[in-house]
Amino acid sequence: MIDEGRMREVARDLLASGEVDCVIGYARGSVWYRARPVAISDPDKVDMLIFNPFCMQNLATWLKFEMKENGGLQGKYGVVAKGCTARALIQMMQENGISTDDVYTIGVPCPGMVDPRKLGDDVLAMEDARVTLAGERVVVEGERRKVFSRDDVLHETCLLCRYPTPPLYDVLIGEGIEGRPAEDKNLAHLESLPAEERAKYWEDAFSRCIRCYACRNACPLCYCDGCALECLDPQWVYRSVEVSENTLYHLIRAYHLTGRCVECGSCEFSCPADVPLMELNRKMARDVERMFNYVPGMDPKAKPLLGAYDPRDPEGFIL
Amino acid sequence: MREKYEPRIVAFLCNWCSYAAADLAGVSRLKYPPNLRVIKVMCSGRVNPLHVLYALSHGADGVVVAGCHPGDCHYRHGNYIARRRIALLRNLLSFVGLEEDRVVLTWASAAEGEKFAEMAREVADRVGKLGPLRHPIRKVETYD
Ligand code: SF4
Ligand code: SF4
Ligand code: SF4
Ligand code: FES
Numbered sequence: 001m002i003d004e005g006r007m008r009e010v011a012r013d014l015l016a017s018g019e020v021d022c023v024i025g026y027a028r029g030s031v032w033y034r035a036r037p038v039a040i041s042d043p044d045k046v047d048m049l050i051f052n053p054f055c056m057q058n059l060a061t062w063l064k065f066e067m068k069e070n071g072g073l074q075g076k077y078g079v080v081a082k083g084c085t086a087r088a089l090i091q092m093m094q095e096n097g098i099s100t101d102d103v104y105t106i107g108v109p110c111p112g113m114v115d116p117r118k119l120g121d122d123v124l125a126m127e128d129a130r131v132t133l134a135g136e137r138v139v140v141e142g143e144r145r146k147v148f149s150r151d152d153v154l155h156e157t158c159l160l161c162r163y164p165t166p167p168l169y170d171v172l173i174g175e176g177i178e179g180r181p182a183e184d185k186n187l188a189h190l191e192s193l194p195a196e197e198r199a200k201y202w203e204d205a206f207s208r209c210i211r212c213y214a215c216r217n218a219c220p221l222c223y224c225d226g227c228a229l230e231c232l233d234p235q236w237v238y239r240s241v242e243v244s245e246n247t248l249y250h251l252i253r254a255y256h257l258t259g260r261c262v263e264c265g266s267c268e269f270s271c272p273a274d275v276p277l278m279e280l281n282r283k284m285a286r287d288v289e290r291m292f293n294y295v296p297g298m299d300p301k302a303k304p305l306l307g308a309y310d311p312r313d314p315e316g317f318i319l
Numbered sequence: 320m321r322e323k324y325e326p327r328i329v330a331f332l333c334n335w336c337s338y339a340a341a342d343l344a345g346v347s348r349l350k351y352p353p354n355l356r357v358i359k360v361m362c363s364g365r366v367n368p369l370h371v372l373y374a375l376s377h378g379a380d381g382v383v384v385a386g387c388h389p390g391d392c393h394y395r396h397g398n399y400i401a402r403r404r405i406a407l408l409r410n411l412l413s414f415v416g417l418e419e420d421r422v423v424l425t426w427a428s429a430a431e432g433e434k435f436a437e438m439a440r441e442v443a444d445r446v447g448k449l450g451p452l453r454h455p456i457r458k459v460e461t462y463d
Contacts, residue, residue, distance in 0.1 A: 190414070199416025203455040228369060236369055247456040248376050251411060255368050258407055280414070287410050292403070306407075309399035311389065314406055319425040319438060 021075030060220035084264035086166030087297030107169030157265030259305030343432030364397025
């Protein structure tokens with residue numbers, strides 16, 4: 001488990017010394033199985049900071065909100081960063097969305113996040129509880145004690161995570177951990193289906209979408225001004241919620257994250273309609289890696305995948 | 320209902336090579352099927368995958384993106400960028416069950432009128448065999 005005391009100490013020092021103007025981290029949410037983002041600028045308030053298995057949100061998204069709200073970043077931010085948060089920050093730096101000077105990365109090696117929905121209603125009904133990850137087990141201790149297997153209650157995104165430790169950081173709280181991604185059975189299964197069945201699968205999924213834009217809003221890398229999904233002139237996607245517009249919306253979203261998505265799962269986690277967005281994201285991420293030997297969010301100096309080329313890129317499909 | 324199914328194919332042709340190739344095919348009076356609706360762009364690298372998706376959604380049964388041969392792009396590497404983009408777009412389409420062969424990337428130099436005509440025949444044939452696009456992306460009101 002992460003040493004929260006050490007994390008708070010780091011945050012306090014950063015704020016007290018003026019190294020950063022603000023620390024973005026997690027605080028306890030409205031219930032024990034939720035965490036919420038906080039922005040702290042007073043060194044005396046760092047005791048609010050927590051890091052537990054419910055810190056699912058990608059805090060890089062909060063930098064995006066700061067930028068959108070204020071037309072840019074105001075000062076320097078310390079960001080509590082799991083592997084995927086750090087990768088999103090690196091990707092933003094690579095795209096010149098933010099500058100390396102804007103951010104101080106407080107890296108935390110991430111043991112994975114628990115999906116509260118997988119704990120069951122009886123467990124969620126407890127007034128209060130503490131959840132710890134111990135090896136293959138997840139232990140919930142409240143009025144009652146319950147032990148789960150990691151595979152049963154972690155977010156799928158976390159079970160498949162390859163980079164739990166930030167590839168780059170200014171300080172790392174504790175020791176880095178190696179990724180040990182599970183086999184992506186869902187993706188393999190989908191890829192094995194005949195085309196008509198895949199079309200049907202996605203038709204069902206996209207039909208459920210209510211076009212709330214939560215997936216786009218929750219994504220740290222969906223920070224474009226004049227997003228193609230809401231642009232009115234030209235209007236690529238109409239506002240009507242019907243299957244062809246929804247499909248267009250989803251293919252544009254998935255494509256715009258191709259070679260950029262850091263597989264944090266925030267989009268899917270935010271979706272009220274259970275659209276399996278990560279299956280699209282992962283499909284594209286695996287293809288990008290296989291075809292172009294490229295992994296986004298690893299190196300701020302790398303060239304963006306779709307703004308670069310290699311003369312030896314695959315070309316077997318060209319007519 | 321039309322007599323015989325004729326695929327609608329949108330072709331994005333780059334100004335410097337492939338559009339000139341189409342022009343040459345025309346003035347040389349080479350025979351090729353009239354299914355291509357040509358949109359001239361300055362470079363194949365100008366074609367945003369969004370344009371392709373939009374075309375498929377709004378009535379195209381197939382889309383061609385054509386540029387200069389590798390090394391000949393008038394903006395140096397636009398066609399190399401297009402190559403990456405279209406490769407990934409085809410994979411995405413296939414993953415959601417849309418036949419990726421409806422989206423074609425090809426190169427044609429200004430001298431290759433015959434090659435262009437041949438390509439147009441081949442694409443019309445290929446998309447013709449696949450039939451009208453029936454996929455959730457397609458707007459129902461554009462069905463024949
Ligand atoms: S697309 Fe989803 S998984 Fe990828 S970076 Fe955005 S929120 Fe994270
Ligand atoms: S959907 Fe595309 S245009 Fe919109 S914010 Fe995301 S990446 Fe940018
Ligand atoms: S969050 Fe879910 S319902 Fe909302 S727009 Fe995205 S996919 Fe659709
Ligand atoms: S100018 Fe023809 S492909 Fe770039």
